[in-house]
Amino acid sequence: MGAVKEEAVVRSNVRKAMKARERANMAIFFGPAFLIVSFFFVVPVIVDIAISFTDLGRELRITEITTKNYDRAFTGDRQLPGVIARTVFYVGATLLIFNTTFGLVLALATTAIPKTSGTFFRAVWLLPRMSPSVVYAILWIWSIHGGDTSLVNQILKNLFGSEKPIDLIQLEPMWVIIFANGFIGASFAMIILTSAIRSIPEHLYHAARCDGAGSLAVTWHITLAHLRWPLTYIFIWQTLSLLTSFEYILLITGGGPFRATTVYAIFIFQRAFGSAGQYAYGAALAFFLIVPGVILALLLWRVSKMGTLLQKPRIEVQ
């Protein structure tokens, strides 16, 4: 009897020790992530929301709690509709042309050619992502500025005999920032999709070839069919990323000329930190970026059935 009780006590102690260890492991593994998410996402969101209900301005003093920032965003800011339209165009064009389609083309092209050449081209396309943003922006400005020494104007002059230099930042500012951001975004998709293409079992290609499939059919029915999940992930991730696009636009065009490249994130910066120092209004505008960000992420998760990607596999692969 005593032995049984003793054993039960030991078992109970073991269970407690295991529980404690589980908790400790959880704290060790999840703790840093929890702290990082709390300090760098949750707390800033709370601070942002709190500030958005104040009149915090240039003097950094709060004298009233108010909803006037939201009133102004909904009814009083005539620049907002234009900014939102510009943001939708910028995000849509960059996403569809570069961050998914062009990234996919790069991945398909660089995996279809010999490995050494493919690796070389991928490395070239990674350069913009690896360059410090200021260096990358300066290279863009140097390439496209309106003087006759810019790369574009040198090419136009020396290869095409063009007399008059062009200034792409004046002529097509929106496409400049789409290209500048797109070249970086494309490399993100390229890396993920290259890895995904490499993981497609080789025998599927052989089987398809045996069945008489051509290159296009193989690409469509095997390669692309296997890229659905990574493409969905890239689409969601890059949409959210582009909505907050900021640094390259600020460095290359500053949101101009006039407001031609003022997308939403730049607009928040201008309103909050521009000469009037409307921090509270900037916080209210930023709140609208947080909410659609979360909603869009959840919506895309649902629509794309991303959850099933993360489910436990139904069969165990040995």
Next chain:
Amino acid sequence: MHKRLSYPIAVASFGLAMSFSTPGVSAQEIIELNLWSRADQSGPLRPGNILEGANRLNAQLEMDGADYRVSITVNEQPDQGGYDSDAERLLRAFAIGEGPDIFHQAHEWICAFAEPGYLFDLTDYTHDNPQFFADIFESLWESTECGGRRFAVPQDAEARMFFFNKGLMKEAGFSEEEIESLDERVLAGEVTLDGISEIAKQIVDNSDAEYGILHRPSRGPDYLMIFNQYGSSFLDPESGMLLLEEGKLADAYGWFERNVQNGVTPSNNTSMDWGFVRDQFWKENNAVMWMYGVWDIGSHAVPRGVPTDEEGFFELFGWTAAPAPVEGGRPGSLTHPIVYGVGAGEHAEIAAAVVGYASDADLNTNHAVTTTHIGIKNAQLEDPRYQEAWSLALATELLEFSHYMPNHPDFGTLNQIIYEALQGVETGQLSAEDAAAYVLDEADARIPDSIVIN
């Protein structure tokens, strides 16, 4: 010929001089004052004179047997967007209690600092210390006032004008007489703003010059001359608020719009690099006119090879006031004084004394003649070095019809909006009327409590 020390070397020299020239200081209480400054070739002696002013104050304290000395710590910032951006950064610094004891700033921002109580009210101090301040031009004090109180000390002044390239005028077929009489004809109201644009167009069409009239590529004072000329004073004398008159704004934007449409001003003027713009006018003979201030001669034209002597300069270039919008109208100019502000800290009076010594006529003349800025004191007019600086004497003539930008806490914000709309007009995204409406809308959104709309 003056050989100027580079700013870091000058600061280091002053610092060293201060360390070695005041033996026994270690036994005294040292009062540390922070000086905010900007690395700026247009005024290296703005901070330099403060350091020398501190030296002079310490020498006086030594003679008086005072038990304290002053030490200046310079917080030098790179030039990132001119005085407007500096003001915004400094306002944030003051807001968190990190404002400097002394700083220099464009006069129109002073009320933005004075209103929240960041500045030492210098009204009584300047009246009680005539040895420092009595000789300063009375008209300059106006640029330091907010609500009738003095919150700064004038540091310099200058005049804004249209510089023009005589060589290009000759190349385009203008006679010697037409060229040499241009400034007189502007002063007489014979050449209007559209007239001067027409001259610039004729020269662009008939010479190798690519650009007709260039203006600054960032927010600032010069283009405001045109708004002044079309009747916008921006200040409602009755309420003291910023005054916006849509029709007058549209008229001024219309001039810029026509200039772009006629190929006189390039549509990307607001996106150009400062150095590029100056090169086009002073160095490359590629721009007919450059709307800027007299201090550009010493700080930027001469380093680009423009002759320093009066005869040599006027053989190649000329300048004129901003023409009137209609024939027979009054020409205009704009003066943009830089001022010293003193923070409302524990040692504000001592900081004010340092500024007082820094405003000594000889020190200010050092600044004026090396950077072609107009001085602040009557005594400077007698200084042979000042008299030899021909450009200062000639530019002073423009002060007769010069305007100030309004001293209002929110004028900097309004000017930002005006400049944004100017960029909209020149890049073809706004018509002149839309630009005027944009200014009203945005001012109503950003500074609703500071504007009166007519």
